[in-house]
Amino acid sequence: MTAITDGSPNDLLLLVARLLLMxxxxxxxxxxxxxPPAELQxxxxxxxxxxxxxxxxxxxxxxxxxxxxAMGMGARWAAAALCALTLFLTFAFLRYWNMPPSQPAVLxxxxxxxxxxxxxxxxxxTAAGPGTHILHL
Numbered sequence: 001m002t003a004i005t006d007g008s009p010n011d012l013l014l015l016v017a018r019l020l021l022m023x024x025x026x027x028x029x030x031x032x033x034x035x036p037p038a039e040l041q042x043x044x045x046x047x048x049x050x051x052x053x054x055x056x057x058x059x060x061x062x063x064x065x066x067x068x069x070a071m072g073m074g075a076r077w078a079a080a081a082l083c084a085l086t087l088f089l090t091f092a093f094l095r096y097w098n099m100p101p102s103q104p105a106v107l108x109x110x111x112x113x114x115x116x117x118x119x120x121x122x123x124x125x126t127a128a129g130p131g132t133h134i135l136h137l
Contacts, residue, residue, distance in 0.1 A: 014131030015072075021121045022070045025062055025082070032059035042093055061085060069125060072134025079125035086122065090115040 031039065035055050043051035062085070068078035094112040099105035 008132075011131035011133055014128060015133040017121070018069055018072070018075065018125060018130060021118065021125070022066050024118055025066050029059055029062050029066065032056070032062065046092060058085065058089075069130070072130030075130035075134075076126050079122040083119045083122035083126065086115055086119050090119075 032055050035052055040051040040055060043054050048054050062082070065078040065082040065085075068074045069082070090112055094108050094115065096105050096109035096112055099108060
């Protein structure tokens with residue numbers, strides 16, 4: 001393995017931004033490994049068969065994308081794919097517009113727009129690329 005470390009300060013910012021963005025998904029990945037019953041029930045409510053299989057497949061997909069983006073290997077494609085998954089999950093599970101006005105609806109709306117913001121960051125990685133701080137295997 002060799003790391004490319006020569007680059008502009010902007011390249012260092014791209015590295016930090018990639019790593020910070022991936023921190024959100026690491027937390028999500030831990031939840032997918034734990035497979036909390038409430039999350040499995042949400043998946044089941046969509047009519048998907050075997051929620052645990054869907055949860056595990058999404059976890060594997062997230063893990064691969066997280067690794068690729070963090071290391072800068074295929075970061076553009078991985079960020080675009082992770083953005084697509086995030087948007088799908090956001091629109092599938094955070095439908096605040098169908099909820100009665102209440103505190104949970106406000107929290108769900110906040111989570112919805114947080115996910116949209118994360119997608120904006122992923123689209124930025126897709127457009128800008130990983131910078132020069134990448135890992136070559």
